[in-house]
Amino acid sequence: MASPDSLRVYGVELGSRLLLGTARYPSPAILTEAVKASGAQLVTASLRREAGGERAGQGFWSIIRDLGVRVLPNTAACHSVKEAVTTAHLAREVFGTPWVKLEVIGEEDTLQPDLFALVEAARILTREGFEVFPYTTEDLIGAERLLEAGCRVLMPWGSPIGSGRGLNNRFGLKALRARFPEVPMVIDAGIGVPSHAAQSLELGFDAVLINTAVSRAVDPVRMAGAFARAVAAGREAYLAGPMEPRDMAVPSTPVIGKAFLG
Amino acid sequence: MNIQVNGQWRELAAQDLSAALEELGLGGAVIATALNGEFVPAGSRQGARLADGDRLEVLSPMQGG
Numbered sequence: 001m002a003s004p005d006s007l008r009v010y011g012v013e014l015g016s017r018l019l020l021g022t023a024r025y026p027s028p029a030i031l032t033e034a035v036k037a038s039g040a041q042l043v044t045a046s047l048r049r050e051a052g053g054e055r056a057g058q059g060f061w062s063i064i065r066d067l068g069v070r071v072l073p074n075t076a077a078c079h080s081v082k083e084a085v086t087t088a089h090l091a092r093e094v095f096g097t098p099w100v101k102l103e104v105i106g107e108e109d110t111l112q113p114d115l116f117a118l119v120e121a122a123r124i125l126t127r128e129g130f131e132v133f134p135y136t137t138e139d140l141i142g143a144e145r146l147l148e149a150g151c152r153v154l155m156p157w158g159s160p161i162g163s164g165r166g167l168n169n170r171f172g173l174k175a176l177r178a179r180f181p182e183v184p185m186v187i188d189a190g191i192g193v194p195s196h197a198a199q200s201l202e203l204g205f206d207a208v209l210i211n212t213a214v215s216r217a218v219d220p221v222r223m224a225g226a227f228a229r230a231v232a233a234g235r236e237a238y239l240a241g242p243m244e245p246r247d248m249a250v251p252s253t254p255v256i257g258k259a260f261l262g
Numbered sequence: 263m264n265i266q267v268n269g270q271w272r273e274l275a276a277q278d279l280s281a282a283l284e285e286l287g288l289g290g291a292v293i294a295t296a297l298n299g300e301f302v303p304a305g306s307r308q309g310a311r312l313a314d315g316d317r318l319e320v321l322s323p324m325q326g327g
Contacts, residue, residue: 021327031325046326049268049319050293057322061292064323074326082299089301090294090321161327211327 005235007207009153009184010099010131012070014041017201018231019072019186020224021211028063030220035067038224042070044101044209047091072133074101079114084121088130100125101155101188103135110160111189115142119149126150135188138172140179147183154180155188155209158200162212164192167199177204194223194230201234202242263314279310282318293322 006013020040025031035043045064050057064071073091078084081104088100104121106114113135119142122132132151136142143154156176159168167173168190177185187200188209197208210227217223265274267286276282279302283289295302296319302310312318 021325023325023327025325044326046324047294047321048324050288050291050322051268057293057324058291060325061323076326086296086299086301090296093301093303094292094294094321094323209327 005239007184009133014070014207015039016041016228016231017207017235018197018228019044019207019209020214021209022060022064023211024215025220026215028059031215032063032067033221034214034224035069037221037228038210038214039228040069042072043067044072044074044211045095046074046076047087047094070099071095071097072099072101073097074135075103077105078103079105081117081121081124084117085124088121088125092130098129098131099133100130101133101135111162112160113137113157115139115145118142119145122146122151123149133186138169138176140176143176143180143183147180153184153186155186157189158187158196158208159190161189163190164213165190166192166196167203170199170203173205174203194226197227198230198234198237201231202237204238207231263312265312266315266317268318268320274312276312278308278312279318280308282312283307283320286320288320291322293320295320 006015007017016039018038018040019042020035020038021044022031073095075084075087078087084104091100102122104114104117105111118134122134125132126149133153133155134146134151135155138156159165184206186207186209187205191197191208191210192213200208214220214224265272274282274285276285298317
C-alpha cells in the first residue's frame with residue numbers, strides 16, 4: 001500500500017523519494033545491496049553496445065529484474081534531438097516502459113543540457129506516447145517550455161553530473177520550485193553527500209536522483225543507507241515547515257522571570 | 263556481405279536483420295537494434311534487408327545514471 005506521502009509521477013506512486021543510478025559500482029553484488037539499502041523503487045539504466053558473446057547486458061538486466069524495481073532508462077551521452085529520440089525508442093523496446101530520462105547534452109565540460117534540443121526532443125517523444133523525465137537546468141523559461149511540450153515532471157540539476165558540488169544555484173532552484181509548485185521535481189546530478197540531498201528535500205523538491213555519490217563512496221551500501229535517511233529527514237523537515245533564517249540572535253530561553261544577580 | 267556491427271566490420275552470410283542476429287549469437291538476447299541510425303523494432307527485424315556497408319547497432323541494457 002502506498003504511504004500518504006508517497007511521490008506520484010505519471011500516475012505511479014513511488015514509496016521512496018530517493019532514485020538511484022546503477023552506474024560505476026565496484027561489482028554487481030554491491031550494486032544489488034546498495035539498491036536494497038537505499039530503499040529506491042526507481043533506478044536508472046542505459047543502453048550500450050552488446051559485446052558479442054559476453055552478454056554483459058543480459059546479466060545486468062537479470063539483476064534489475066530480480067530487484068523488482070522500476071526502471072527509468074536514460075538517453076545519456078546523446079548530443080542531438082535525433083540521437084536522443086532514437087535512443088528513447090530503443091530503450092522503450094528493451095525496458096518495456098514509456099518512461100525515459102531525457103538527456104541532450106550541449107556542452108562537454110559541464111555536461112550541461114542543451115535546452116533548445118531538449119524541448120524539441122521532449123515534444124516529439126511526448127507525441128509518440130513517451131512519459132518524459134527531462135534532465136534540465138534551473139532555467140525558468142526552459143521549464144515552462146518543457147511543461148508546454150508535455151512533460152509532467154522536471155529534473156533540474158543541482159550542479160554538473162558527477163561533480164558532487166551540491167546545489168550550485170540555490171536561489172535559482174528555489175525560484176524554479178516556487179514558480180511551478182504543483183510540478184513534481186527531482187534534483188538530478190551534482191549531489192555529493194547526504195546533506196545535499198536533505199537540503200534538496202527541505203527546499204521542497206520532491207525527490208533526488210543519486211548515482212556517483214553512492215557508487216564511488218568507499219562503502220556504497222552504507223552510503224546508500226545514509227542517503228535514504230537524509231532524504232527522509234529532508235522531506236520530514238519540509239513538511240514540518242522550517243523556520244526562516246534571521247540576521248540577528250533571538251534568545252531561545254525566555255528572559256522574563258530571570259533572576260537579578262548583578 | 264560486409265556489415266559494420268557496433269563499429270566493427272563483420273562478414274555475414276545473413277540477408278536480413280533477424281538472421282544476422284542469429285549468426286552473431288544474439289538470438290533470444292534482450293537487445294534493441296538500429297540499422298543505419300534508424301530504430302528497427304523487434305517485430306520488423308525479419309524482412310529488414312541488409313545491404314553491403316550497412317551500419318548495425320545492437321544495444322543491450324547497461325548500468326546508467
